[in-house]
Amino acid sequence: MSVAPAPAPTKATKPVSAPGSRPRRRGRWGTQIFLTAVSLGFLAPLLLAVYASLRPYDETAEEGYFSLPKSLSFDYYEQAFNDSEMTKYFVNTLIIAVPGVLIVLFLASFVAFAVSRLRMRGGIVLVMLFTAGNLLPQQVIITPLYALFNQIELPYWMSDSYLMYDSYWAVLAVQVGFQLGFCVFVLANFMRTLPQEIIEAAIVDGAGVWTQYWRITLPLCRPALAALGTLQFTWMYNDFLWALVFINTGDKLPITSALNNLSGQYFTDHNLLAAGSVIVAAPTIIVFLLLQRHFIAGLTLGSSKG
DSSP, X not given: OOOOOOOOOOOOOOOOOOTTHHHHHHHHHHHHHHHHHHHHHHHHHHHHHHHHHTSOXXXXXXXXXXXXXXXXXXXXXXXHHHHTTHHHHHHHHHHHHHHHHHHHHHHHHHHHXXXXXXXXXXXXXXXXXXXXXXXXXXXXXXXXXXXXXXXXXXXXXXXXXXBSTTSHHHHHHHHHHHHHHHHHHHHHHHHTTSOHHHHHHHHHTTOOHHHIIIIIIHHHTHHHHHHHHHHHHHHHHTOOHHHHHHXXXXXXXXXXXXGGXXXXXXXXXXXXHHHHHHHHHHHHHXXXXXXXXHHHHHHTTTSOOO
């Protein structure tokens, strides 16, 4: 019985690079450099505010804001937090923002489920109406809303002014009303991408409408809800106009109004104001970091298939 000779070892060939790989790599580097430059451009005001808040005002007045520091400290942060009474204003903001986000997401998800999963008649028209409401400039109805809220009476446990004006309910109602359309539009389009077979299987198993909504659809919408929750909290938290118009008592104003307490009548320490601005921006940054994974997943939904 003869044994076949082993094949002779072949010389390893050097892999041939695909044509066009170098230009493609250069294009990738160019994209990264461009995105880095744009990100630094957006971060520049925040970084400048942080840098100015760590320096004494006399030093920046003499050397300029773009000079090297002689000393850095966190004294302005303690002074800004104490002088503006930020704890009280933080609580006022949370009273408006947290219920506002929860109410908007609940109502928007309920409407989006009805128009996208129940196949109701006129669902597309209803979504168009909600979306068209966002096209209305909010400032044009300030005067009608001001007159209306001064005529709506509330019990004392809801408003110490016995009116909807000068209460948290006025700002909360406006925030929910204007943010609802955008959330309905986003959630309705997302729910349409969910497989219809899931709802059909649930119906076969005897699931009612509430079970289909609460236990089946909402868990699948978690990335979209997290992304919308982050955006809604940021918008409601940073709102300044509606609170300034509909709240008259200074102790009820939100955190954005607390920065006015750091401005003097004849002189304003801009480094102190920068420290206060950084403190005010901190909660929105924390919320984004906590929901970052869900927020990015919500933004990238539908970007690829398969």
